[in-house]
Amino acid sequence: MAEESQCLYCRKVALTKELRRCKRCLGALYCNSDCQKQHWPSHRQLCADSDGWHDKYRGCRDGSMHNGRLELMTWEYTDPEGGTRMGWGNAFAEDVEDVKRQFEVDCRGKKHTFFKKRPQAFRWTCCGADGLMNSGCDHHGSGRKPCTCDYCCMGKPLPISIYRDHTGPRKGLNLRRGPDPRSINLAHAAVTTITRAAMHEFIA
Structure with missing residues (x-):
């Protein structure tokens, strides 16, 4: 598609x-x-x-734009969902050396070339989304344009469970909890509430 x-x-x-x-x-x-x-x-x-080299990737599918920069992830963390240990380049711990070699040898240390091969190795500093995510910039009020996330459209702050999750791509970022007052959309909020309730029921 x-x-x-x-x-x-x-x-x-x-x-x-x-x-x-x-x-x-x-x-x-x-x-x-x-x-x-x-x-x-x-x-x-x-x-x-x-x-910056990453400027051409700022545009998101929902019409918003990332205000931050693409940063190569070089830290270690444990994936909270699967308990998997991740490392340099957002790679599985056992694959780190191969990924580093790809960056240093195959891509000659050039981030723009490495991004084309492995976008998930980078994160946007404005919202903590990794390079593979292109659905929108969920900055919750820190961007020049209104945040387009469901919570801000509903006029609700991020749930504590999400806001306190600073592992992986969000590590070290001081992100807002929202909501972004510019984003509140009652029509969108009504649809989102119904959709989320249906998804919860389906998943349960």
Whole structure:
């Protein structure tokens, strides 16, 4: 199935390949030049700050953009779900040396090349999402644009169990709990509440 994204200005959903990408930061996606021009006053600051190799990956499928940077994960942690020990490059402990070799030899120590081969080795500092996650930037109020996560749309803070989970990609980040007051959407909240209740019932 072809990947879809949203226009950063009008929020219209379309195939990612059919949207227009900002040529300066390579991250923002728009329906056309009109949407891009209309959004320029809001996009100007982030676009002007764009000077890293990761800028072209900032755009998310929901139309939001990451404000932080992609950081290579070099620390160890234990996966809370499976109890698996993870290490450098967000790799299984037993695979760390092979992953390091891939970075140093195959990619010649270049992060942009390594990201293409192993995006899960990186995390976004603005929200703690790993490089494979491209559904949105869940910053809960610290970003230039409203957070698009379900909790902020419902006007609720992150559950303590999620907020206190600082393992893996979120390790060392001082993230907000929310909610982002700019994000509250009663219509979206009603749908989300029903969907989450149905999912809980299905999982149970």
